[in-house]
Structures are given as structure tokens and as C-alpha cells.
Amino acid sequence: MTQFELVNQLISNSSSEATKSLKSMIKLNDDGDGSAKSKSELLVEHFLKYKTNADEKVVCKKIYGNHDDKSLKALGKLLMRLKDKIYENLLLDKNLYRSDSFSELRIAKSELQKSILLCNVLDVISNKEEIEKICDKVIAKGKEYELYNELLSAFEIKYNIVSTNNDKQGLHEIDKEMSYYDRCRSSLFKAKKTYDELLIDLNLKTGSSNPELLRQAVVELEHEYRFTQSANIMYYLHLYSIHYYQSLEEYDRSEEHCNQLIDLVKSNKAVYLHSRLGVTFLQLAKNNLLSYSFNDALSIVKKANDYCKTKPANLFRLKEIEFLANYYSGRVSEAKNLLTELGSLSEGLTSIETAKCSFYNAAVSFLLEDTKTVNQHLNDITDIEKDKDGWNIGIRILNILNLLKSEKFELVESKIESLRKHIERSERVEEVSPRNRLIFQILLELGRSSYNYEEVYEVQEESFELLSSYTNQYKWSVKSPELIRFHDWFKAKAKNQAYELRVGKLIGKKENEEII
Structure with missing residues (x-):
């Protein structure tokens, strides 16, 4: 800049x-x-x-x-x-200290930082008693708002004052409190750091998070909360619990934590930030998306919009949820308009977010029968291809489907062979999902049958039952890059029908067959 x-x-x-x-x-x-x-x-x-x-x-x-x-x-x-x-x-x-521009927490932080600066200045021109009074005020407010950096700075200044008074007991008491709040600070920093790393992984990859690793994080945060009683630790505990139950597909449990998180942020001055309330609504919207409650997700997005405007990353995640909820509800024109809106934010998007927009545009163009535009958008994608089993294979499969639609069979054969090599390479370093392997096998069979969809659909009947089921390892996921559901698309080709999005609402652990 x-x-x-x-x-x-x-x-x-x-x-x-x-x-x-x-x-x-x-x-x-x-x-x-x-x-x-x-x-x-x-x-x-x-x-x-x-x-x-x-x-x-x-x-x-x-x-x-x-x-x-x-x-x-x-x-x-x-x-x-x-x-x-x-x-x-x-x-x-x-x-x-403008309340119309900053939250109470940010104003408190600024006040304490200014008071600490004042103490450093007064150390030269004033008596120690006045400095100690200011430090005591900083310590009291630092505890109230869990501002551990400022709190510990004030303790350090006070420690230096007490050390000149030959007060050994006073030093011991300050040291004890400093040790406790230093532990609180370290615990909070670790919670934030590990959660930020989780978000980076979720942004780069489409697969499910490891439930066991999430469970361990929840257990550790529960332990830290019992020791610190920190509302901020509880904030991250709820966030991790949401991701943990989502990884188990226990969406009622994750929704409970979403609502508890909203209550915590609204009611606790040590936690409340405008942007954090946006994060809580964002998590609730995502939970409804994952449970196929698309209309509920869209309602929550409206609530969250004002809270996410100032944070580009949160705004993108929110608009992404809104796009997917509209897309899987069959509101393709609304979904397309959202992508145009996201495109206008291009200066604030990361390269990964820009690549996702290109992929989403490719999927929408595919639905609109615009094969040329699909190809243009797919050619713009680079960064998210690093996710070998997720975005990379999703891009390759959408490219193959687009070529099949154009009946460019020689190119299809080349792309299927390229997909085979990619899967072989990927399996050496990480597992390729059973669903992706099965889709690849069906594409191979389609080529061998001279692209006879009806014949392959009959021969591979059991495979298509696996792909259309909700309860097995071959199931489709709303968070996957498979925006064109392969089993539905292939069935439509076999029946010589137009492909329609067939994403129903989850009933328990089963998806109904209604077209929304």
C-alpha cells in the first residue's frame, strides 16, 4: 500500500x-x-x-x-x-473513547494502556504512592475485562514499587497474582492460536476436521476454564465444541453451543465485541447450512450481516454461507447475484477466497448450460488446488462433467487419466475419500461403455445407491466442492432428463426427496 x-x-x-x-x-x-x-x-x-x-x-x-x-x-x-x-x-x-466507534472492551483497553504510559512518565516526576494508586485502578479494571497484558504490566510496576519498601510479604502476594494471571494470559493466547490455526485449515480444506483432535481440544479448554474461570476461555471452548459436534454431525448439540455462545458474548463485557457477535451468528448460520436448514441459515445471515461488515474474512464466510444456502435451495439467480456482490469486494479478498468465487461461478455457469464460461472460471483457479482430496478433485470432476456436456470425449479421456494419476499420487501422502474413488471408477466405466449413461447406471446400481445414501462413508456433504451432485447428475443423464438440484431437508439422519 x-x-x-x-x-x-x-x-x-x-x-x-x-x-x-x-x-x-x-x-x-x-x-x-x-x-x-x-x-x-x-x-x-x-x-x-x-x-x-x-x-x-x-x-x-x-x-x-x-x-x-x-x-x-x-x-x-x-x-x-x-x-x-x-x-x-x-x-x-x-x-x-468514542462509544459510537468503539466497544466498551476496546475503550477499557485504551484507558488502561494510557494509564500505564502515565505511570511510566510519573516515575520521573511524581511520588510512588500516586503511581501505586493508578496501578491499583488498572489492576481492578484489568481483572474485570480480562485484559491480561495491561493487568500484568500494572502488577510489574507495582512490584517494583513494593520492592523498594522492604515488603517481602507484599512481593510474595504480587508474585502469586502475577503467576496466576500469566497462566490466564498464556491459556487464552494458546486457545486463540490453536483456533486460528483450525480456521486456516478449514479455509484451505473441505474435508471434515478430525473429531478426536477436536475432542482433545475441548477437554483441554474445559480444564483451563476450571482453573482460570475466564469468560474468554469459555468463548473458545464453545467455538471448539461447535466444530466438534459438527464433525460428529450432531447438529442439535452444536446449535446448543451456538446459542450459549451468543448469550455469553451479549452478556459479558470481557468478551463482547461487535465482530465477535458476528462470529457467533456466523457459526449458527453455518450450523443450519450443514443440517440442510437453508431457509433458517438465510434468516440468520440477515442478522449477522451488520456485525460482519468490518471484518473482510467474516464477511466472506457469511456471504459464502448465503451463496450456498441459496444455491442448494434452487435459487440460482440469487446465488449468481451474490457472486457478483462478492466480486465487487475483490480488493478485500484473499487469493483463496478469489479462487473459491471462481469455482462457485463455474458451478453456477454449469447449471445455466454455459460451458464456455465454466471453462473460463476453472482456468482462473490455482490456490485451492493444494487441497488434494477436496478442491483439487472437485475442480477436476467439474471440468470432466463440463467436457461431457460438450461431448469432447477425447479431452474427457485425457482428463480421466489425469484424475487417475492424481488419485494415485494423493494416496501416497493422504487418504482419498471413498466417494471420490467411487466417482472416478464410474467415470472410468463410462468411458469403457462409449459413454452409455443408461447402461452404466444399471450396471453400477449399487454404487449409485451408496453415493445417494446419507448414512455411509460415500455420502455427499454440503460442505464439499461437489456442487453438482454427481449421483443426481448421472441419473438425469441416464434418464435423458435435465439435471436439477435435489438437496432436501434433513429429517433425522435421512434426506427427503423433495426439490426445494
Whole structure:
């Protein structure tokens, strides 16, 4: 990001009140007579007017009358000075503690950090008694909000004061508390770190998480919660429990934890953040998606939308759930519109998220009989292919289905052979799912039969029963990249019918046969 883009972002994303105080600060520091706007004022006005369309050369010419190298260099220095003013302005109390911009937890954190800074300054000019009073206030509030870094910093300052008083008992008491809260901090950091790693894995791979590893994480977090009684540890305990029960397909149990998590975030000041409430609703929406309750998932997405806007990763995950819920409900036009909406967020998407959008666009284009566009979107995909048994095979199979639709049989044979080699390579390092292996075997059989769908469907009747069942290792999963359900698509070809999405609502452990 260039200096121009950074300053533009800082101004564009600031609240109206913060922008107002910035303008006042600029005027106050202006050396002119006030008859004309300063260069900094002109620059701020340009950013506010044009936002993402702000042009460096245009504003340079407006301020300096030219956009040659000398003028651009001068603009660079102006941007640096303006950035410093923006930072200074944001650190003013009236902006730092603004309740309409920050949560109570973030404001408390800023207050404590400022108090600790004050203690360090007072260490030179004031008596120890005043510093200790400030530390005691920080410690009390740090405990209340579970702000362990600030809490421990205050304890450390207080420890240094007590050590000069020859108070051995006082040192022992502080050391005991510091050890306890250091354990709380370490436990919370570990919980966050391992959960972040879990999310990275879930984002990269489509397969189910290992239930045993999730169970172990739940047990460990339960132990840490018993010791710390930390609401933040409980937050991660609920998140892990949700993933654990989802891995077991016990969606009623995971929904219980979703609702408990929502209550925890709403009611506890040490946990509540606007974005965290978004995460909780996001988990509930995902749970309904996994249990095929698509309309319920869409209702929850509406609640979560406002809470996810400020976090690009959360917003993408939410829109992804909304897309899949619409897609599997048969609302293909709505699903397509959502992909267009996601495309407009391209600057905020990661390469993996962009690749997923391309794949989803390919699936929608396949349903709309647009084989050329399917191919274009599949050619845009790179990063998610690292998931050998998930996205990689999903991309290959969709490509084969698209070629079959176009009756490009020589290319089909080449792609099936390529899929065979990929499966052989993949099985050396990780297991290929039984479903993917069975689909590959059916595609091989289709080639041998000179693409006689009806014949293969009859001969492979037992295989198709396995693929269409919900309760075995060959079952289809809503979170898989198999957006074109192979068994339904093949059956439609065998019956000489148009393919329709046949994703029903789960009843217990069985999927009904209604087309939603």
C-alpha cells in the first residue's frame, strides 16, 4: 500500500467526528492567515470527496499546479505530515473513547494502556504512592475485562514499587497474582492460536476436521476454564465444541453451543465485541447450512450481516454461507447475484477466497448450460488446488462433467487419466475419500461403455445407491466442492432428463426427496 493509499484509507474510514476534529487540528496548526485553505485541508477534502477514486496526480496538480517529480515529492512529504496529524488526532481522548466507534472492551483497553504510559512518565516526576494508586485502578479494571497484558504490566510496576519498601510479604502476594494471571494470559493466547490455526485449515480444506483432535481440544479448554474461570476461555471452548459436534454431525448439540455462545458474548463485557457477535451468528448460520436448514441459515445471515461488515474474512464466510444456502435451495439467480456482490469486494479478498468465487461461478455457469464460461472460471483457479482430496478433485470432476456436456470425449479421456494419476499420487501422502474413488471408477466405466449413461447406471446400481445414501462413508456433504451432485447428475443423464438440484431437508439422519 502506498503512502497516498494509506492516508486515503485512514481518512475515509474515520468517523465523521474524528474527521471534524482532524480539520480543527489542521486549522489550529496552520501558519497562514486563514484566508485560504492549507495544502493539508485541500488534501483531506479531496480524499473525502473521491474516497477510493482519489487520484494522486490529480490532487498533486490541484495543490502544486503540476504533477512532475518535484511536485510528487512535495506531495509525499505532505502526506507524511498529514499521517502524523491523523495519528495524533486519533489518540485524543474524544476520539479514543468514542462509544459510537468503539466497544466498551476496546475503550477499557485504551484507558488502561494510557494509564500505564502515565505511570511510566510519573516515575520521573511524581511520588510512588500516586503511581501505586493508578496501578491499583488498572489492576481492578484489568481483572474485570480480562485484559491480561495491561493487568500484568500494572502488577510489574507495582512490584517494583513494593520492592523498594522492604515488603517481602507484599512481593510474595504480587508474585502469586502475577503467576496466576500469566497462566490466564498464556491459556487464552494458546486457545486463540490453536483456533486460528483450525480456521486456516478449514479455509484451505473441505474435508471434515478430525473429531478426536477436536475432542482433545475441548477437554483441554474445559480444564483451563476450571482453573482460570475466564469468560474468554469459555468463548473458545464453545467455538471448539461447535466444530466438534459438527464433525460428529450432531447438529442439535452444536446449535446448543451456538446459542450459549451468543448469550455469553451479549452478556459479558470481557468478551463482547461487535465482530465477535458476528462470529457467533456466523457459526449458527453455518450450523443450519450443514443440517440442510437453508431457509433458517438465510434468516440468520440477515442478522449477522451488520456485525460482519468490518471484518473482510467474516464477511466472506457469511456471504459464502448465503451463496450456498441459496444455491442448494434452487435459487440460482440469487446465488449468481451474490457472486457478483462478492466480486465487487475483490480488493478485500484473499487469493483463496478469489479462487473459491471462481469455482462457485463455474458451478453456477454449469447449471445455466454455459460451458464456455465454466471453462473460463476453472482456468482462473490455482490456490485451492493444494487441497488434494477436496478442491483439487472437485475442480477436476467439474471440468470432466463440463467436457461431457460438450461431448469432447477425447479431452474427457485425457482428463480421466489425469484424475487417475492424481488419485494415485494423493494416496501416497493422504487418504482419498471413498466417494471420490467411487466417482472416478464410474467415470472410468463410462468411458469403457462409449459413454452409455443408461447402461452404466444399471450396471453400477449399487454404487449409485451408496453415493445417494446419507448414512455411509460415500455420502455427499454440503460442505464439499461437489456442487453438482454427481449421483443426481448421472441419473438425469441416464434418464435423458435435465439435471436439477435435489438437496432436501434433513429429517433425522435421512434426506427427503423433495426439490426445494
